Amino acid sequence: MSNSSKRRQSSSRVRCENVEQTQIQSRIVSPQRVLKVVFLGNSGVGKSSFIQHCCSGHFSGTMTATVGIDYQMKTVTLGSTTIVLQLWDTAGQERFRSITQQYYRKADGILTMYDITHSPSFTAVRGWMDAVQENKCEGTVLMLLGNKLDLADGHSRKVSTKEGQRLAEQHQAVFYECSAKTGHNMEELMTQLAGMLAAQHDRQCEDSLLLTEDTTKTSCCR
Structure with missing residues (x-):
């Protein structure tokens, strides 16, 4: 050679x-899966701060009000499976409600948030959750988050944990109290969310496969 x-x-x-x-x-x-997660709630409850801390690992005390829609990516590893969550940050102002609805109608997961030190935000989140129940897709994972737990000491808390739990139970939502500032419960709830979304995604794929097989068998019989 x-x-x-x-x-x-x-x-x-x-x-x-x-x-x-x-x-x-x-x-x-x-990533093996890319899933869409939308945050809802009044302006000022901490949605942008939560997403920023969750994705960057750092809390910023100088966040400005979100105008319209924005998103960041969060990677979660469950065993050998890598899941990328698109965390959509939505404006909480009334004038953006119609825009917001367009985005959460096709969401895989929806996180509604209120400020435990501001009772009007909890009153408002009831409206957000009612709207979600009317417009969300079947199988969408729903969570209720009570933010700013770092300010719960003393007389700052205005919404009790039991009130949050009751509202979550009414809407069959997973409930957490958390802090976008300290990161308390952040990783725990995001890991649970990713697991629930992955399981729901698997069920939808299995249902789609079974439906395809049934359709094929019916066509063959004809």
């Missing part, structure tokens, strides 16, 4: 190894 033939074979093996390595890296890095 000539030297040129040996070089071509060696070059071919290197290319194949590079392709295989790239494919392996792609499988490791690429």
